[in-house]
Each structure stands twice: as C-alpha cells, then as structure tokens.
Amino acid sequence: MQAEPTKSLVGEEYEVEIGPVAHGGHCIARTHEGQVLFVRHTLPGERVVARVTEGEEGARFLRADAVRILEASKDRVEAPCPFAGPGRCGGCDWQHAKPGAQRRLKGEVIAEQLERLAGLTPEEAGWDGTVMPAEGDKLPAGQVPQWRTRVQYAVDAEGHAGLRRHRSHEIERIDHCMIAAEGVSELGIEKRDWTGMESVEAIAATGSQDRQVILTPRPGGRLPLVELDKPVSVLRVDEKSGGVHRVHGRPFVRERADGRTYRVGAGGFWQVHPKAADTLVTAVMQGLLPRKGETALDLYCGAGLFAGALADRLGDQGAVLGIESGKRAVEDARHNLEGFPRVRIEQGKVESVLPRTGITEVDLIVLDPPRSGAGRSTVQHLSTLGARRIAYVACDPAALARDLGYFRDGGYRVRTLRAFDLFPMTSHVECVAILEPAARGL
Numbered sequence: 001m002q003a004e005p006t007k008s009l010v011g012e013e014y015e016v017e018i019g020p021v022a023h024g025g026h027c028i029a030r031t032h033e034g035q036v037l038f039v040r041h042t043l044p045g046e047r048v049v050a051r052v053t054e055g056e057e058g059a060r061f062l063r064a065d066a067v068r069i070l071e072a073s074k075d076r077v078e079a080p081c082p083f084a085g086p087g088r089c090g091g092c093d094w095q096h097a098k099p100g101a102q103r104r105l106k107g108e109v110i111a112e113q114l115e116r117l118a119g120l121t122p123e124e125a126g127w128d129g130t131v132m133p134a135e136g137d138k139l140p141a142g143q144v145p146q147w148r149t150r151v152q153y154a155v156d157a158e159g160h161a162g163l164r165r166h167r168s169h170e171i172e173r174i175d176h177c178m179i180a181a182e183g184v185s186e187l188g189i190e191k192r193d194w195t196g197m198e199s200v201e202a203i204a205a206t207g208s209q210d211r212q213v214i215l216t217p218r219p220g221g222r223l224p225l226v227e228l229d230k231p232v233s234v235l236r237v238d239e240k241s242g243g244v245h246r247v248h249g250r251p252f253v254r255e256r257a258d259g260r261t262y263r264v265g266a267g268g269f270w271q272v273h274p275k276a277a278d279t280l281v282t283a284v285m286q287g288l289l290p291r292k293g294e295t296a297l298d299l300y301c302g303a304g305l306f307a308g309a310l311a312d313r314l315g316d317q318g319a320v321l322g323i324e325s326g327k328r329a330v331e332d333a334r335h336n337l338e339g340f341p342r343v344r345i346e347q348g349k350v351e352s353v354l355p356r357t358g359i360t361e362v363d364l365i366v367l368d369p370p371r372s373g374a375g376r377s378t379v380q381h382l383s384t385l386g387a388r389r390i391a392y393v394a395c396d397p398a399a400l401a402r403d404l405g406y407f408r409d410g411g412y413r414v415r416t417l418r419a420f421d422l423f424p425m426t427s428h429v430e431c432v433a434i435l436e437p438a439a440r441g442l
C-alpha cells in the first residue's frame with residue numbers, strides 16, 4: 001500500500017504566543033494543534049502571526065517566520081539593516097533585538113544547552129551567566145558593530161553580489177552589509193559586476209593593510225579583471241579540485257594577534273571579529289596560567305594562534321605540539337612559529353594523529369574544534385593525559401555541552417566558563433571553558 005503523501009504546510013499562518021529562545025536563532029511556539037514551531041524574526045513573550053516556511057502535517061516541528069507582530073517585546077527594535085526580515089538576507093538572526101537582549105538570548109541558549117546536554121547549572125560551570133561584548137562593540141542605540149572581516153558573497157545570475165537567504169540557495173541582493181568591517185566595505189564588492197562567478201569572498205586583515213578577494217567561478221565562467229577601490233590580492237578557487245590558486249598579489253593575509261603577526265593562507269581559518277583572536281587568547285591564558293617549562297597541546301591549531309601564545313609563555317624549556325588537518329594551515333602554522341624550536345606542528349585529524357604521537361602526559365591542553373566539537377573518543381583520550389588544566393574554545397554551545405559531559409566522565413570538572421559576543425546581530429556565540437581534574441576541585 002502506498003503511503004498518503006503528507007500535506008505541506010508552507011504558507012499556512014498561525015497566531016501564536018512565542019515561548020523561549022532555542023539554539024539556532026529562533027524561538028519556540030506551538031500551534032493550537034500542539035505542533036512545535038521554530039519561529040524566526042520574533043522574541044520570547046511576543047504574540048505574532050507565524051507563516052510556515054518549511055514542514056508538513058505531522059512533522060516533528062515546523063519552521064516559520066513571524067510576519068506580523070501583534071504584541072511586541074520590549075526588547076524589539078526596528079531592524080537597522082534594510083535587508084533583514086522574513087524571507088530576506090539569512091546572515092543575521094537578531095537584527096530586531098536590542099544589543100543587550102541579543103546577548104541575553106545567547107546566554108539563555110548556553111544555559112539551556114549546559115543543563116540539557118551536560119546537566120550543569122551556570123554555577124556548576126563557574127559561569128556568571130553573562131555574554132560579554134567585544135571591546136568597542138557597545139555602541140549608541142541604532143549603531144551596529146562593523147565586525148565581519150571576512151564576508152562570503154554569493155553571485156546571482158546577473159552578476160550581482162548578495163547574501164544567501166536563510167536555509168536557501170536564493171540570493172538577496174544588497175548594496176552594503178552593515179556588519180561588514182570597514183576594510184571589507186571599502187572594497188565595494190556590491191557595486192561591481194561579477195558575471196561568471198559563483199561566489200566572491202572578501203577579507204580585510206586585522207592589524208595589517210592586507211586585503212584579499214577569493215573568486216569561485218561558475219563552470220566555464222571567465223575570471224573578471226578585478227579593479228577594486230583598494231589594492232588587493234586575488235585568488236581563484238579551482239572549480240574541479242577546490243584548490244585555491246593565486247591570480248595576483250600575496251597568497252595570504254597577515255593578521256595581528258597577541259603582539260605577533262600570523263600569516264593565514266586562502267581557505268585557512270582565522271577568527272572573523274577583529275577583537276576575537278586577542279579576546280580568546282587572553283581568556284585561554286588567564287584560565288590556564290601557563291608556567292615556564294610546561295608542555296602543551298594546541299589541538300585544531302589553524303595558523304597557530306594558541307600555540308604561539310603558549311610558546312611565548314612556556315619559555316625555552318617548554319614545548320608545544322599543534323595538530324591541524326588543513327595542509328595550507330599547517331604550512332602557515334609552521335611558518336608563523338618557526339622562531340620557536342620547541343613548537344612542532346603535525347598535520348592530520350586530531351583523532352588519528354594524537355594517538356599516533358605516543359604522548360602519555362602533558363601539562364596543558366587547548367582545543368578549539370570546528371562546530372561539530374571534539375567528540376567522545378578524542379575527549380576520552382585527552383582525559384587520560386593528566387593535564388592540570390584544559391581550555392576548550394567553542395563556537396557551538398551544543399557541541400561544547402556534549403563534550404563537557406564526556407570530560408566529566410573522564411574525571412574533569414569545569415572550573416570556569418566565559419562567553420563572548422564575537423558575532424553581534426547573529427545567533428552565534430563563542431565560549432571558553434577551563435577544566436581541571438575533578439579531584440582537585442574537591
């Protein structure tokens with residue numbers, strides 16, 4: 001017997017009371033039939049008309065946009081960006097919330113994830129419940145921090161650069177991104193014709209004048225002559241191999257953090273907010289308190305940000321091993337840290353390289369994994385190395401909370417947790433958890 005096709009509910013409208021915020025930039029509501037709705041463009045406590053954007057009858061949940069606000073939250077403001085709103089640019093989630101409210105919402109998401117996935121209250125995690133703005137981001141009402149030093153523009157069929165709509169391949173044409181850093185806006189990407197390109201990434205380094213544009217052509221697309229308002233290096237992504245090739249200028253940008261210059265090649269990771277690298281290094285070092293002569297691991301080390309900071313503080317007798325999967329990033333890290341003979345960088349996945357190193361003891365560990373987190377087996381392994389402190393830098397509170405649970409199983413407790421708003425106007429948030437052996441905390 002053939003199953004009845006399920007009826008799409010896209011376009012249906014429900015008048016709902018909005019409940020708590022959830023991970024992912026939306027709030028939770030229920031239809032009168034009890035179906036869960038994840039509603040964007042709203043705030044807790046509001047009454048709205050929510051229009052379904054994804055989902056069908058009987059689905060576990062529906063996605064929806066608040067298209068009419070019947071009762072507004074006191075935290076609501078007029079979105080400063082003209083491209084934000086239901087069905088529009090998907091880059092920001094909280095344009096319609098006051099900055100302080102955005103941070104409170106992020107704090108509520110962290111608290112909920114810690115409770116649900118790690119069974120931890122904020123007090124047990126050594127967290128005061130606040131999400132700190134980055135230095136300089138507390139601005140007068142109506143002003144928006146210009147923090148995005150790396151912007152990935154999508155190009156439409158007519159060659160206009162724009163940004164993707166939420167969970168869509170459709171492109172919202174824009175003439176300016178409000179949260180782009182000045183160095184990116186100055187390139188004037190939105191004003192040019194990018195016919196033949198799939199996407200254009202613009203990078204404005206922090207602490208140097210380096211500017212870079214990375215072009216991804218459509219199949220058969222011809223590279224344009226890139227004449228921007230500022231001198232830039234230009235790179236091209238090979239459509240078949242995905243490799244990045246230099247067109248002109250340097251194949252990297254120079255970023256400054258913690259008093260040191262880091263070379264970051266195309267495709268390599270670097271924190272996007274200009275204050276992020278310094279903020280995170282400070283939080284990690286304040287948590288670990290490295291001592292001269294200690295040994296340390298920097299896992300998922302990218303261009304070597306934390307390895308460099310550790311090497312500086314551990315001195316000539318100390319030693320740092322960095323592990324990173326990206327080949328280019330490893331070349332950068334080795335170049336960036338060549339002045340430290342006792343820093344070694346290994347290329348490969350942490351989960352396979354770490355067991356092969358034969359390391360059985362280490363004093364300190366920094367791990368800064370991608371959004372998916374480190375996972376059970378890596379955390380189990382790290383828990384056996386006897387580290388006196390571990391710093392976990394996390395861009396996803398859900399993966400962090402899950403991994404903190406694994407660390408607890410491995411005999412570690414969270415000593416402190418700090419949260420930073422390094423992605424204003426979006427739902428993203430960065431956390432630094434400092435762990436220590438549970439026995440020491442008794």
Ligand SMILES: C[S@@+](CC[C@H](N)C(=O)[O-])C[C@H]1O[C@@H](n2cnc3c(N)ncnc32)[C@H](O)[C@@H]1O
Pocket residue numbers: 268269270271299300301302303304305306323324325326329348349350351368369370
């Ligand atoms: C969040 S970034 C952190 C980079 C660096 N700590 C920094 O702050 O600049 C995560 C890094 O982990 C790398 N990576 C992702 N999965 C990995 C894995 N399984 N093993 C090792 N490195 C990995 C990525 O290439 C990326 O450079």
